Amino acid sequence: MKWTRKLLAGPYLIWMAGFILIPLGLIFYYGLTDSSGAFTLENIMAITDPQRANSLWRALKLALISTVICLAAAYPLAMILKRIAKNRSSLIVFIFVLPMWMNFLLRTMAWQVLLDRNGVINNVLGFFHLPRLNIINTQTAIIFGMVYNFLPFMVLPLYNVLMKIGNDVVEAAYDLGATKVQTFFHVILPLSVPGIISGITMVFVPALTTFVISNLLGGGMILLIGNVIEQEFTFTSNWHLGSGLSLVLMVFILISMALIAKYDKEGEGGAF
Amino acid sequence: MKDVLIDLRNITKSFDGTMVLDDLNLSVKENEFVTLLGPSGCGKTTTLRIIGGFVTPDQGQVIFEGKDITSLPPNKRPVNTVFQKYALFPHMDVAENIAFGLRIKGKSKQYIRDKISYALKLVNLDGYEHRQVTSLSGGQQQRIAIARAIVNEPRVLLLDEPLGALDLKLRQDMQYELIRLKNELGITFIYVTHDQEEALTMSDTIVVMNQGYIQQMGTPEDIYNEPENAFVADFIGDSNLLDGMMIEDKLVEVLGARFACVDTGFGTMQPVDVVIRPEDVELVSPGEGTIDGVVSHLIFKGVHYEMEVTARGFEWLVHSTACFPVGTEVGIRVDPFNIQIMNKPVDDDEKAVGNGEMD
Numbered sequence: 001m002k003w004t005r006k007l008l009a010g011p012y013l014i015w016m017a018g019f020i021l022i023p024l025g026l027i028f029y030y031g032l033t034d035s036s037g038a039f040t041l042e043n044i045m046a047i048t049d050p051q052r053a054n055s056l057w058r059a060l061k062l063a064l065i066s067t068v069i070c071l072a073a074a075y076p077l078a079m080i081l082k083r084i085a086k087n088r089s090s091l092i093v094f095i096f097v098l099p100m101w102m103n104f105l106l107r108t109m110a111w112q113v114l115l116d117r118n119g120v121i122n123n124v125l126g127f128f129h130l131p132r133l134n135i136i137n138t139q140t141a142i143i144f145g146m147v148y149n150f151l152p153f154m155v156l157p158l159y160n161v162l163m164k165i166g167n168d169v170v171e172a173a174y175d176l177g178a179t180k181v182q183t184f185f186h187v188i189l190p191l192s193v194p195g196i197i198s199g200i201t202m203v204f205v206p207a208l209t210t211f212v213i214s215n216l217l218g219g220g221m222i223l224l225i226g227n228v229i230e231q232e233f234t235f236t237s238n239w240h241l242g243s244g245l246s247l248v249l250m251v252f253i254l255i256s257m258a259l260i261a262k263y264d265k266e267g268e269g270g271a272f
Numbered sequence: 273m274k275d276v277l278i279d280l281r282n283i284t285k286s287f288d289g290t291m292v293l294d295d296l297n298l299s300v301k302e303n304e305f306v307t308l309l310g311p312s313g314c315g316k317t318t319t320l321r322i323i324g325g326f327v328t329p330d331q332g333q334v335i336f337e338g339k340d341i342t343s344l345p346p347n348k349r350p351v352n353t354v355f356q357k358y359a360l361f362p363h364m365d366v367a368e369n370i371a372f373g374l375r376i377k378g379k380s381k382q383y384i385r386d387k388i389s390y391a392l393k394l395v396n397l398d399g400y401e402h403r404q405v406t407s408l409s410g411g412q413q414q415r416i417a418i419a420r421a422i423v424n425e426p427r428v429l430l431l432d433e434p435l436g437a438l439d440l441k442l443r444q445d446m447q448y449e450l451i452r453l454k455n456e457l458g459i460t461f462i463y464v465t466h467d468q469e470e471a472l473t474m475s476d477t478i479v480v481m482n483q484g485y486i487q488q489m490g491t492p493e494d495i496y497n498e499p500e501n502a503f504v505a506d507f508i509g510d511s512n513l514l515d516g517m518m519i520e521d522k523l524v525e526v527l528g529a530r531f532a533c534v535d536t537g538f539g540t541m542q543p544v545d546v547v548i549r550p551e552d553v554e555l556v557s558p559g560e561g562t563i564d565g566v567v568s569h570l571i572f573k574g575v576h577y578e579m580e581v582t583a584r585g586f587e588w589l590v591h592s593t594a595c596f597p598v599g600t601e602v603g604i605r606v607d608p609f610n611i612q613i614m615n616k617p618v619d620d621d622e623k624a625v626g627n628g629e630m631d
């Protein structure tokens with residue numbers, strides 16, 4: 001009995017070993033060795049190089065800005081979706097998620113075409129004699145791409161958590177004298193913290209590590225840490241350096257997760 | 273005479289074209305325990321939500337102490353609600369839940385602390401301040417919900433089937449707790465239930481509703497002993513509901529036999545509804561009663577035996593402390609005082625309206 005149960009876990013163990021543990025182990029191995037296979041911290045310390053440090057700093061900044069914009073845009077949107085869904089039309093939610101089913105690369109490339117100096121948007125603006133939009137190949141364009149691509153990942157967890165908040169607690173708050181605004185800050189917002197946390201995680205991490213968006217909308221001029229690492233693996237084929245920088249990035253992700261988790265704990269019960 | 277606190281005047285409400293409340297009038301006096309009683313879907317919750325301010329009536333007014341509060345939002349009304357599903361705030365502990373309304377009103381820390389411990393004592397949950405509400409049992413959560421409402425010192429407490437989710441024993445305990453609370457606090461309770469026993473136990477006044485109409489309003493004794501129509505008689509307690517013919521004053525014909533009764537003023541040779549409570553049916557030796565029958569079912573119910581007696585094609589429900597085995601031939605006798613005569617409803621509309629509510 002016990003033995004067969006263990007057997008059932010087999011496929012998952014193999015999956016974990018094959019696709020999580022072994023790659024992670026390899027990253028650690030490459031990151032902490034040089035080309036001769038000897039132990040070194042050089043690949044890690046490479047981050048102190050000003051250009052790389054800058055790319056990390058830039059990535060952190062852009063990811064943070066995108067996450068904040070996503071949160072600010074997604075929260076009202078999720079509240080609206082909840083209201084609509086109550087009138088039993090999940091179609092809107094469906095339409096909203098639909099772009100996620102299209103290839104990420106295609107969508108971003110489409111924006112490259114749209115935002116181009118001679119692209120569709122500028123043609124339309126020019127037609128109406130409006131000032132042209134020169135955001136392609138800027139940090140703004142990258143933020144735009146990040147927000148566009150990752151917004152659904154913020155909306156969905158928020159929508160889910162808001163849907164779970166019963167109308168009864170909201171009514172209870174009104175009943176006890178709270179205004180709509182007070183009800184939002186004392187009841188709805190604290191109860192949606194788990195959705196906010198997972199939304200932030202799901203936007204911040206991919207935004208921090210992306211290299212595709214910065215490549216396509218930054219014109220290859222604006223390097224994020226993701227681009228730097230990618231180049232080490234592709235152009236220079238320096239797997240050791242690439243892995244070392246990946247480890248550094250991983251540490252930064254862990255730190256941000258820990259910060260969020262800590263805030264989550266402090267936020268609990270702090271309704272007033 | 274106590275003052276009228278809440279007055280519902282000509283309240284009409286429909287949802288999606290379906291009439292839920294039709295020209296409802298209801299007065300609640302200060303310090304009264306009023307129960308809205310009726311079958312599922314009859315509009316009890318809707319009535320309560322109109323008083324609480326969560327539903328706006330299509331027509332009619334909600335008057336509170338002479339002031340029209342029909343368009344006042346829930347947070348501005350001097351009433352508090354205990355919701356059926358408790359609706360406690362899961363992200364707050366017990367004390368924070370109870371403090372919610374007081375903090376909104378900006379009361380001092382000391383005041384709030386005193387109120388919390390006072391309320392917890394009142395609901396017998398002393399020392400539960402820092403428990404998570406999700407870790408409490410249903411009955412405890414219910415009591416916290418009550419505590420959370422009463423610390424705001426509402427003039428009226430609205431309770432929507434607050435004991436619906438509890439088991440029988442706990443429900444009975446809580447019924448006594450609620451009566452005690454009401455007496456200690458001296459506030460008006462408007463209580464919704466579809467459990468007639470609960471209504472009879474707790475209320476000063478029972479409002480029996482059906483299909484959005486008030487069928488009868490009165491003390492528990494009135495409602496039970498003097499039901500005004502067949503619906504009320506049938507809904508409150510068990511009863512034998514028979515078609516009858518009023519021969520003359522104080523004489524009614526049922527199943528072809530003539531029973532003496534005490535009612536007058538129904539005219540002569542008028543069809544009427546006749547209600548006889550099962551505990552009012554006396555079983556005697558065959559031939560000694562008004563009609564004869566045979567015991568067809570027998571169940572022991574603890575306090576009494578419940579029997580069914582087939583007599584002249586009707587299954588009489590009988591409660592008696594004496595036991596008559598199945599197959600026993602018996603006579604049926606009813607004290608004239610225990611025969612309740614009611615007018616037959618003329619049409620469907622009147623059937624729902626019942627007596628007294630027509631203008």
Ligand SMILES: Nc1ncnc2c1ncn2[C@@H]1O[C@H](COP(=O)(O)OP(=O)(O)OP(=O)(O)O)[C@@H](O)[C@H]1O
Nearest residue numbers: 287288292310311312313314315316317318319466
């Ligand atoms: N928000 C609403 N939208 C549509 N119909 C509603 C709404 N609220 C109530 N109803 C309908 O109004 C009728 C009365 O509902 P109400 O909740 O007042 O009944 P109730 O007497 O409380 O019944 P129960 O004992 O089952 O709780 C029902 O037919 C219900 O379907």
Ligand SMILES: [Mg+2]
Nearest residue numbers: 316317318432
């Ligand atoms: Mg109800």
